[in-house]
Amino acid sequence: MINASQQAPESFGKIAVMFGGNSAERDVSIKSGTAVLQSLLEAGVNAHAFDPANKPLTDLLAEKYERVVIMLHGRGGEDGSLQGALQQLNIPYTGSQVLGSALCMDKIRCKQVWQSLGLSTAKYKIADKRSYDAGSCEAIMASLGNEVMVKPAQEGSSIGMAKVDTAQKLETAIQDAFKYDNKVLIEQFVHGSEYTVSILNGKALPSISMTTPRVFYDYAAKYQADSTVYSCPSGLSPDKETALAELALEAFDAVAGAGWGRVDFMQDKLGKFYLLEANTVPGMTEKSLVPMAAKQAGLSFTDLSLAILATSELLKGNEA
Known part of the structure; x- marks a missing residue:
């Protein structure tokens, strides 16, 4: 079992859970942010909703927020721009910092880094x-x-x-x-099985396999369809599970990922894994993969939310 945050909820101070925004993933972000906000409130955290589409980031200072939980998916939240702005405001935030966020958001540059290190990725x-x-x-x-x-x-x-x-x-x-x-x-295109490995505080959570009758694991398969089948445990042998976890951690570290995230893979018919992409602010909805993997590791949704909040400690007192 992976331990959740050991901090007392009130010790985090006044928290902004940032979700919504203006990206193409606004609707999913609202679902993720609302779920995390509710779980933090139930845990006793002084948490509040903050939608940057409706108010300027400088309101974080005016309203005396001490940390930000980033639940903005896509551009403006996951690409390093928000992370840079928060660092300029001297406000600690969750997850990867500027470089890791920018690299993971750019699928091309992410693959180029992996390729340069000899990590397996499709042509x-x-x-x-x-x-x-x-x-x-x-x-x-x-x-x-x-x-x-x-x-x-x-x-x-x-x-x-x-x-x-x-x-x-x-x-x-x-x-x-x-x-x-x-x-x-x-x-x-790699013919085979699709897997994902969630990462929390430098440790890999149990892998998940996904199958869908759709052409591929698209937006509808992720958030709308009831026909997508998730398996956690994924069914990999212990050796394969260990190898996939190690590859996920190496790949995430290679692109400066930190705190929490998720790495996606395909496995071909011969059993070889290929890196697809890394996500620094994965979904936290009722259909999302990170909560599913966390549950298998013994963490409730609230445990997971608190652990994600605690990743802001990476920047506490070291915002430069």
């Missing part, structure tokens, strides 16, 4: 809106095995993603992804 190409040539789709498909995932470089919750198997579909998917980002990741 890929990049489409840049400024220089993109639609005539390159045939060659891209051929080089990546004629079945690919298309992902905006800096969106989460599978927003703007598509799985395609022809050059014509690839062109359409790239143009759709360009609506969300000027750079698009085109990644070789």
